[in-house]
Amino acid sequence: MKEIKIEATLFVFERLDELPKAIQSLMQVAIKAREQAYAPYSKFNVGAAILLDNGEVIIGSNQENASYPSGLCAERTAIYYAGAKYPDVKIVQMAISAASKRIQTTKPIPPCGACRQAIAEYETKQNTPIEIYFMGETGAVMKSNSLSDLLPLTFDKSQL
Numbered sequence: 001m002k003e004i005k006i007e008a009t010l011f012v013f014e015r016l017d018e019l020p021k022a023i024q025s026l027m028q029v030a031i032k033a034r035e036q037a038y039a040p041y042s043k044f045n046v047g048a049a050i051l052l053d054n055g056e057v058i059i060g061s062n063q064e065n066a067s068y069p070s071g072l073c074a075e076r077t078a079i080y081y082a083g084a085k086y087p088d089v090k091i092v093q094m095a096i097s098a099a100s101k102r103i104q105t106t107k108p109i110p111p112c113g114a115c116r117q118a119i120a121e122y123e124t125k126q127n128t129p130i131e132i133y134f135m136g137e138t139g140a141v142m143k144s145n146s147l148s149d150l151l152p153l154t155f156d157k158s159q160l
């Protein structure tokens with residue numbers, strides 16, 4: 001038997017204004033996208049903003065459905081749109097903000113497992129890390145230098 005230790009480094013910024021101005025702006029775009037989420041069932045609004053290598057910013061927000069599993073998270077809405085619109089342009093950063101209409105979210109809210117898997121696909125495809133910044137409605141922002149820090153032992157095309 002062999003033990004394997006998996007380590008990841010994440011960065012925590014106590015407030016959004018501790019981050020570089022450009023990231024603050026990207027997060028503000030995610031916050032605006034969050035406010036346009038369609039989440040009548042969960043009342044949990046999520047917004048994502050993706051900065052592409054060509055300078056374009058692509059947004060997404062969660063889109064729910066009366067048939068619950070047919071809905072989609074903000075991160076995948078955004079990344080699939082980026083992939084559809086600019087298939088050959090690299091993704092540089094993603095900013096995510098989540099806010100509940102029931103309680104105040106003051107802690108960073110990370111992307112769900114399915115979204116991590118979707119983001120991993122694009123990181124593998126472009127062979128360049130994607131920086132991910134995530135927060136709740138207020139408070140601290142967490143930063144991951146690469147999706148792989150959020151999803152160790154990623155399943156990817158090399159295993160097919």
Ligand code: THU
Pocket residue numbers: 039042044045046061062063064071072073074075110111112115
């Ligand atoms: N949601 C996201 O948009 N992103 C995540 O990473 C986690 C969850 C959405 C899906 C659903 O509309 C609502 O939040 C509650 O799960």
